[in-house]
Amino acid sequence: MDIPEDQLHALVDGRLAPELAAQLQTRVDADLEAAATVAAWHSQREALRQLHRGVLDEALPAGLTSAARQANDLRRRGSQWQRWGGLAASVTLAFALGWLAHGQWPSSTATLAAQGTAARFAHQAAVAHVVYMPEVRHPVEVTAAQQDHLVQWLSKRLGRPLKVPQLGAQGYELVGGRLLPGDEGARAQFMFQNASGDRVTLYIGAVKDVGAVADSRETAFRFIDEGPVSGFYWVDQGFGYALSGKLPRQALMDLATAVYRQLEN
Secondary structure: OOOOHHHHHHHHHOOOOHHHHHHHHHHHHOOHHHHHHHHHHHHHHHHHHHHOHHHHOOOOOHHHHHHHHHHHHHHOOHHHHHHHHHHHHHHHHHHHHHHHHHOOOOOOHHHHHHHHOHHHHHHHHHHHHHHHOOOOOOOOOEEHHHHHHHHHHHHHHHOOOOOOOOOHHHOEEEEEEEEEEEOOEEEEEEEEEEOOOOEEEEEEEEOOOOOOOOHHHHOOOEEEEOOOOEEEEEEEOOEEEEEEEOOOHHHHHHHHHHHHHHHOO
């Protein structure tokens, strides 16, 4: 691909003037790899919007609106206060965007406490799947060709020996994996793909599930439907596992069962 990625990002993000965008689009259409990358990024953006559609359509919380109004008032007061007002508005906007990424606005102490549950862990797994699943050039950090290195590296970062399930019998082969941040430490994401190009991801990391009140309930599978992606997740001895994909529920259940049986041995 001869087109720099920063130009492709500008095209997808709509940051180019119409004439420049048209010229670049012509170049993209003539470059199969660039066209595939742009199509994947468009798909990724739309999937993320659908994943948070409920939040995007909500009215701004009264507290945030009030804070923004106060920031605007500050900007109207002299040059010095104007600078501080701009800073306040920037902080408010960053705060708002951060909670949009979390999928909900914090409205109470109970809501904040719920951010550490297994359900939140599964939501993060779904978001990570939507972000990296469409990638053409960089779907993983370390490929399956370096599986031993991948497992050792992620095991060290997560502080626990990890295993990669073998899903060949189900028609899926390992693509590779990557390291991701999480609420309670590092997360590992392993990606698998079948002959049709369908991808599923296994997301692993420490999690405190306040809803799991007994050991016998911890390993029970729970289903999550996040719009463009769904999955099954479970908690076992303080570690969470979430298998995500755009597949029928039963197909995901079969894959999750195969993963669980291999990881528990």
